[in-house]
Amino acid sequence: MTPPQTPETTVEADIAKNRRSVAPKTIRGRIVAGVLLVIPLGVTAWLLSLLYGSALWVGTHLVNLVSRFVIWAFKLDLPPPAFNPTDVTWYESLIAVVLTLVMLYLLGWLGTNAVGRRMIDLVEHIVERLPFVDTVYPSVKRMVQALSGSGKDGDQGQRVVLIDFPSDNMKALALMTNTIEDASSGQKYATVFVPTTPNPTSGYMELVPIERVTPTDMSVQMGLSTIISGGAAAPPSIHFLERGSLGKPRESQEPAKK
Numbered sequence: 001m002t003p004p005q006t007p008e009t010t011v012e013a014d015i016a017k018n019r020r021s022v023a024p025k026t027i028r029g030r031i032v033a034g035v036l037l038v039i040p041l042g043v044t045a046w047l048l049s050l051l052y053g054s055a056l057w058v059g060t061h062l063v064n065l066v067s068r069f070v071i072w073a074f075k076l077d078l079p080p081p082a083f084n085p086t087d088v089t090w091y092e093s094l095i096a097v098v099l100t101l102v103m104l105y106l107l108g109w110l111g112t113n114a115v116g117r118r119m120i121d122l123v124e125h126i127v128e129r130l131p132f133v134d135t136v137y138p139s140v141k142r143m144v145q146a147l148s149g150s151g152k153d154g155d156q157g158q159r160v161v162l163i164d165f166p167s168d169n170m171k172a173l174a175l176m177t178n179t180i181e182d183a184s185s186g187q188k189y190a191t192v193f194v195p196t197t198p199n200p201t202s203g204y205m206e207l208v209p210i211e212r213v214t215p216t217d218m219s220v221q222m223g224l225s226t227i228i229s230g231g232a233a234a235p236p237s238i239h240f241l242e243r244g245s246l247g248k249p250r251e252s253q254e255p256a257k258k
Helices: 007-022 027-073 090-111 114-127 133-148 220-228
Strands: 159-164 171-181 188-195 203-209
Touching (some): 027 090, 090 114, 159 220, 171 220
Antiparallel strands (some): 159 171
């Protein structure tokens, strides 16, 4: 006698059957499955090659600059180097990339101590007084801070929220970047950026009444990962806080009632 099947074993069998049934069996289906496997690898390789090319371009110019400085400082009788990013050996490209990483590390180190922060603030103050640059640089800086979550701390900082978009019965993940107030009525609005999928650098800027913004406990990195993946990388559960809790102390923010 075969043992009676329980509901659990029946469900598991159905799931296994469905998994086998969706496996590609035709030539066309297997080619499509191969393409779907190659696309993420191709995009990743393209991004890595783009980063490598940028680091190589910056690094070769740094090598030229540092070499000229060493020759001038020590009065060496050597011809000035002329590294070309399109015509370098493997060890020259390695030196250029490493030098770029060292430069980025030093800039990051300067930005995290008091003296370096003052120097960077002075440079930014000079840059922001240049015509046209005074409009572009602050805007790009705030956008990068919003996408990285490295802006202001606390409730006024960048955070992932939900808004009613594009209609009242639909929700969209957005990055809250700032708050502004209507000088006439005192109404507070949240400025939110709604990124598009799969390119989060484009999207919509919305002004939303702050009481209609639903805060979440998602990090900016997790929110961007969810948006880029079209929701496939979304966490299994998200903590939604009460609407209108923005601007209140975090201790008073409670999860939204189901």
